[in-house]
Amino acid sequence: MIVRMRAEATAEATEAVAAELRSRGFEVHLLTGGGAPVIGVNGQPVPADLGPALCALPGVAGVLDTTRPYRLAAREARPEGTVVQVGDVRIGGPEPVIIAGPCVVESREQLLRAAEAVRAAGAVMLRGGAFKPRTSPYSFQGLGEEGLRLLAEAREATGLPVVSEVMEPGQVEMVAAYADVLQIGSRNMANFPLLKRVSQVDRPVLLKRGFAATIDEWLLSAEYILAGGNDRVILCERGIRSFDPATRFTLDLNAVPLVRQLSHLPVIVDPSHGTGRRDLVAAMALAGIAAGAHGLIVEALPDPDAALCDGPQSITPDLLADIVARARAIHAVVAPETAVVA
């Protein structure tokens, strides 16, 4: 069962509903980070008279029984949509949000130059990996905490909030000490201990879709984070595995209107990993916005061909600026109704 509170409900009103439910022996999930408060009840069957009783309490907007496997992540839990605020940036709001930066932090100079460049190109958040999942044990694995320190320095220098990947439960605290948003990578979408741990930190989470995950599995991974008390979750489509070797992955834009229907969480698109080819990034970035995405995360840096990791999919700041301008124009054509039109 889910209790939706009104956006203007006071903290006291919300707590009163939660207390009422706890007093009846229910386990309660309370979500207040990304919009109107939502209270989820897990577990035992709910007596028939409980719904009307709750609806009579101050601030309650509605009570729902959900049959979907995910409940807190379902659109019905917050029909108006969740907005995740990071500093001044609002993901899920009226403006498309562009996040950009290098795949991996390689050096102070590389990062600071890239950060300035992407800010100048119109990006509002900085991406960069300090811990990096690499298929081979012999590949460069990131600078670790030193990389995080550099990201914090780049934030100081540019004012851009930073998003960085966390790979294991034991790293969460450290990454959260430096980064504004914690990224869960595609290979960790079903790393349930990690999902549980990030559900308990006061940081938004950028949850990438597993490259062979169904939409339902993805939303259930989001549900792990919400059920732990963190509703500041940003979904990110980053390409699925398909049969055509022409691209590294197949960016699945169908997922964008689909999750906008099924869930209240904002969704962005990663055309860099989603294709693995620099020459497809611009077209797929704009297609993602046209499909209804709330933003983009793009690999960009001044000298892509010198990168240690994923250079072939990184774009230049000039192309990024061009994408930003066109993305805004397309967003104005489609937003906000396209993705949920029927």
Place this chain on the structure above:
Amino acid sequence: MIVRMRAEATAEATEAVAAELRSRGFEVHLLTGGGAPVIGVNGQPVPADLGPALCALPGVAGVLDTTRPYRLAAREARPEGTVVQVGDVRIGGPEPVIIAGPCVVESREQLLRAAEAVRAAGAVMLRGGAFKPRTSPYSFQGLGEEGLRLLAEAREATGLPVVSEVMEPGQVEMVAAYADVLQIGSRNMANFPLLKRVSQVDRPVLLKRGFAATIDEWLLSAEYILAGGNDRVILCERGIRSFDPATRFTLDLNAVPLVRQLSHLPVIVDPSHGTGRRDLVAAMALAGIAAGAHGLIVEALPDPDAALCDGPQSITPDLLADIVARARAIHAVVAPETAVVA
């Protein structure tokens, strides 16, 4: 080897080059339907002095040795792109082209109403199946020649050229007698005898991508048609098979910028079959245009829920009109450079 002629080359100049090549014992493919003439040479190794000799002939723009598996379909054969003209409609030109209509022709009244409705909504070509590939032998298989007659009648009534599917070599002449464009469906993309037959008719061909075909296989199927002498080929992305049951197919928009790079043929998108879900059609149609498609083919009719076939993916004329307007606005933002930007 490919000889590119200048757009303004006379028929005599083109024929003179072809004659020169034939006199040296080469088999020649001559393409003049969709843009500047292209002459392809198949077979034997080409002597080193032949290229320069040909370049000296009147009207010759260039000579290329290609190493790609497809040659006539490759972008280099006609770098400026092919425009397929059907009546007043130009596919591959500066305007996005919207083709719409019912999945299958079911009756005179259904078709005429649908044709008027899609014309009013801004579509410039009419689609409708007379012969229909159905997975089950017990499903409705189309009206056959009677369906073609009705399509011709709808063209008379509305002025819209019509596109209709052809399923086997023996049907090609009959369908060509009624339809303006011959469609090859996804399941027939690798039906090579059919490709050879349509290569010899004076009708443009709309070649859908097989739902498990790589981009290379798709362009090689186009090459069959070009090698037979017909260069009026329109490519159509219509969804690939993936692992997620949430949609019937996964519309693969990555294919759009990719084939625009690799080939000079125009490419359109089918968001109806590509998703199988009416509620995703608008978002994916607009995403297709943003990805660089030259047009759309959409299932639309006044009363989708009464359709015998594919009703769940058909949209109403009102939504179609909305898509047409937004598609034009997005096209103006991206065209023509997005898809080939690097």
Place this chain on the structure above:
Amino acid sequence: MIVRMRAEATAEATEAVAAELRSRGFEVHLLTGGGAPVIGVNGQPVPADLGPALCALPGVAGVLDTTRPYRLAAREARPEGTVVQVGDVRIGGPEPVIIAGPCVVESREQLLRAAEAVRAAGAVMLRGGAFKPRTSPYSFQGLGEEGLRLLAEAREATGLPVVSEVMEPGQVEMVAAYADVLQIGSRNMANFPLLKRVSQVDRPVLLKRGFAATIDEWLLSAEYILAGGNDRVILCERGIRSFDPATRFTLDLNAVPLVRQLSHLPVIVDPSHGTGRRDLVAAMALAGIAAGAHGLIVEALPDPDAALCDGPQSITPDLLADIVARARAIHAVVAPETAVVA
């Protein structure tokens, strides 16, 4: 509705049931080629009293209402299984059947040497393509009718029945004039006009699974052939398209026990196309037999490395002989109950 006759029912008894059904206005499909007669009724709803009335007629074993999309191909239509007889060879019977030969007939000498070699190695049927679907229009497309003549000559010389591919409706009669079994290739599994045409010839059909076809789609393609009156259909699993480039296709052996449950038709396995790698053929051939397959179709010839087509997946007669011996030993361990065990 399906009426199952007893195996020993006379032709007159079967015809009497069919006549009774026709007299009541039903369209009737009569199958007598591969085992006990089966009469399928298509179309209108069946009155409640018809089943008991039919059961009282001589020779009737049972009456079933089926809800599956395929009916005549469903296991229930002939629970004891279909045996397809080709000369002395019985596919679906107690012995595993090994079919072998070159991918494509290239010359008289190549074919006759290969035929002798595979016979000596224990194969009981000869395969060889005269018409060959090739992805590129520039690849060798087969010898055509000359190839069929050579196959007939190889049959004379060795006593092996021959199986050869048919690619379009207009070729069916010609191929049937020479070959003992008509093969429908993977790319033509959903070529419905071709399926209809082979349903009307007096030749068994080897129906390969489309490389992206579901089991249901495959059995519905078989249903097209059965519904046209031909129940001598042999199913052949030949690999599906997957994401791993390590093999050309992914032989899907799960399909073997699955179709043995779902259908009465015999099923064989093609480890050559299924993997595309000579070094995997032996292991996957034996795995196919262990999974419950009724036989194998393998590309084998004396000098694989000299082949014009698919040499990399062809094996030598020595390895074929080894496979035949081990396949028989494994078949003795698993047959006949493994595949249908629960």
Place this chain on the structure above:
Amino acid sequence: MIVRMRAEATAEATEAVAAELRSRGFEVHLLTGGGAPVIGVNGQPVPADLGPALCALPGVAGVLDTTRPYRLAAREARPEGTVVQVGDVRIGGPEPVIIAGPCVVESREQLLRAAEAVRAAGAVMLRGGAFKPRTSPYSFQGLGEEGLRLLAEAREATGLPVVSEVMEPGQVEMVAAYADVLQIGSRNMANFPLLKRVSQVDRPVLLKRGFAATIDEWLLSAEYILAGGNDRVILCERGIRSFDPATRFTLDLNAVPLVRQLSHLPVIVDPSHGTGRRDLVAAMALAGIAAGAHGLIVEALPDPDAALCDGPQSITPDLLADIVARARAIHAVVAPETAVVA
């Protein structure tokens, strides 16, 4: 570079080679757990005269430069194959190894009955999850340490070594305190911090293939474990994600002969997760052995329909006993040469 020692090389001889390499400034990986010692060198380029110099040292069998992305896991590092010993059980040796038990430990009684039953049926190792990755946060997640205690008790009672899953780095020590073999599940195949942690425990690791992992990615995950010092790795094919909803996953038996060629590590097959359907387990188990697998891991328990988790894919002890007997008979037909035949 890899230095292969002879099987009979003394520990001193091996250490002398390692010391020589270290003295020259190389980082050295020493593997002695699963067969003849292997010394891997990472990093800097190797001088041309080093190979011959090392070959002259006592106990050295050979020196190789490898170009594969994985080196220690490659077949060439230990051509005779690795045997992983667990108690009296030898995985990779001449006998097929059958591991069986419940999906998840649910209660003391369930586990002890299951353990006795699978031992009586011929299984030589017990499987059972104490920590269980579940797609939904609301599903039963396992008994945790209590489940491990029950597994240890079942080992006492039956003498069967136990294998149990570990989900995060922080759990490794605890699971290793109870279980004989640590299992890495499909969703964690690319959980690199977890791979690093298990590389440092004195326990064999059963590494399941990610359900969308290529063979190369799988072997690189194994390489993580070997590079950390643990060469007691057992590979397990457990089904890949495909487009057909008829089965939960598609058991990919092509992987078996492929990894036997590419790697020296033993490989087993999981037909339970690989199909998700009880009625396919027997056929696919036997097919796995015929394909060359060194063993099976099967979900089996006395009352499958009462299981909290994965009951639909669990089989009865009676069917398990039947599989064990036939698996041995088939293994005798194929082993050991089939999988590496060419």
